[in-house]
Amino acid sequence: MKKLINAVDDVVTDALAGVAAAHPSLSVDIENKVITRAAGPRAGKVGLVSGGGSGHEPLHGGFVGYGMLDAACPGEVFTSPVPDQMLEATKAVNGGAGVLHIVKNYTGDILNFQMAAELASDEDIEVVSVVVNDDVAVQDSLYTAGRRGVGATVFVEKIAGALAEEGADLATVAAVAAEVNDRSRSFGIALTSCTVPAAGKPTFDLGESEIELGIGIHGEPGRTRATMSTAAELTAVAMDAIGSDLALDGDLLVMVNGMGGTPLMELYIVYKEVAGYVAARGGRIARNLVGNYITSLEMQGFSVTVCALTPELTRLWDAPVDTPGLRWGR
Amino acid sequence: MDINVFRAWITSAGEVIQANRDHLTQLDAAIGDADHGINLARGFTAVLAALDAKPAPTPGAVLTLTGSTLISKVGGASGPLYGMAFRRAGQSLGAAEEVDLPALGQALEAALAGVQQLGAAREGDKTMVDALAPATRAFAKAVAEGASQGDALAAAAAAAAEGAAATVSMQARKGRASYLGPRSVGHEDPGAASTTLILAALRDAAARAPAQP
DSSP states (O other), rough: OOSOSSOGGGGGHHHHHHHHHHHHEEEETTTEEEEEEOOOOOOOOOEEEEEESSSSSSGGGGGGGTTSSSSEEEEESSSSOOOOHHHHHHHOOOOHHHHHEEEOHHHHHHHHHHHHHHHHHHTTTOOEEEEEEOOOOSOTTTTTSOOOOTHHHHHHHHHHHHHHTOOOOHHHHHHHHHHHHHOOEEEEEESSBBBOOOTBBBBOOOOOOEESSSSSHHHHHOEEEEEEHHHHHHHHHHHHHHHTOOOEEEEEEEEEEOEEEOHHHHHHHHHHOOOOOOOOTTTTEEEEEEEOSSOOTTBBEEEEEEEEHHHHHHHHHOOOOEESEEEEOO | OOOOHHHHHHHHHHHHHHHHHHHHHHHHHHHOSSOHHHHHHHHHHHHHHHHHOOOOOOOHHHHHHHHHHHHHHHHHTTHHHHHHHHHHHHHHHHHOOSOHHHHHHHHHHHHHHHHHHHHOOOTTSSSHHHHHHHHHHHHHHHHHTTOOOOHEEEEEEEEHHHHHHHHGGOOOOOSSGGGGGGGGGGGGOOOHHHHHHHHHHHHHHHHHHHHOO
């Protein structure tokens, strides 16, 4: 294992210290592992808290700032944070208008956020949770833990964050978050595995010509193993899966996301393929993101997330945002 | 069984988890996200520190503190699930200074109920329930048949091991392994494996304790 770390046990706290040093707009509580806006809560504004395992940067800490999240709680690598962290974050961002928890659908995240919401209600803070579950690779059935929350998390945090910034109430902000999730689908493909620092070796082995289809964001194997092929063919696999569950006509917000170890050049090749795929089906990519936004350590691969926009969602997407990971209009 | 047995149990559980850290993590790498052993080892390290630092004067208090610490320190799914199991077991024991076999049986029942309430898993879903449920039944049966403490705990540990082994052929329906669908078949569930280790640690800690008067 070759990684730019000092000690395996210090990976998360060292990275947080770096975030604190790099971004004066953020306040980083390294001991409790909570990132908040340095300016503190704004009275009357709904607070947005998200969190999850580390190793997905810039998600979530890189999305704390004006127009997006109020706080993020990073757990250990690929491990959900604990309720104490979430409670600290919830208290820190409560401006009296309640707090929205944005939770990716993984058993650990759900259980810990559930406990945190209970602890917050003991302290008379109103909390509503929205669960993100956009990954079409997982069948949502009685026989699984349900679809994973992946790329749509970025869209939910941006759009709900914009509405909260405008002063909407908790129920309205929660409703738009749920709407974005409902209108979004994702699919991911891995070309390599990744190495959890504490484990010291790759989570799975892939041969030179093997890939994993339908991966999440934790270096876990996907639904099936396949043979490497062209960007056009792999993009079609992802888009076929998304298109089987979401109409691709109309105005779309599309993210071509790198898993952490993919050159931007290759992501643009994938984006070109996505654009052609969508155009051939009568859709229009009204807005896009190409880059590394929700990653899986140093994994090579990509995911595509598509959201069927409405004029209101487009307006909120375009609203000013000022975070380390997304910044425009301000 | 007095508080010394329970402290010895938790200490020994921490040791076996530490010793099996990489094995549990490897099981998780096959069908999950390669952190089960790492997280539990981290959690039990925190538990042992908490037991040294905070008062826990009864068997019930030892288990409750163990559970609370796991919830506070571990994260993931295993933190809340094991945390709930130990907390419910601890609450079930109440403030008693001595724990007899029926009380321990009730504590196991309470732990199982807590895990199932939180995680909504049933037997056959390929989770820790597949070890904990048969162990709880085997213990109750042994106690009802008048088995000795050692034999009842050995029956529980054996049933857990059998249950964990049976998860190999199951397709996961809960937790991260369920994302794999049929690909989850052929691997032992890491949660069932760690539950087996923890129940074996109880058997061994009780066997090592001086005979009760």
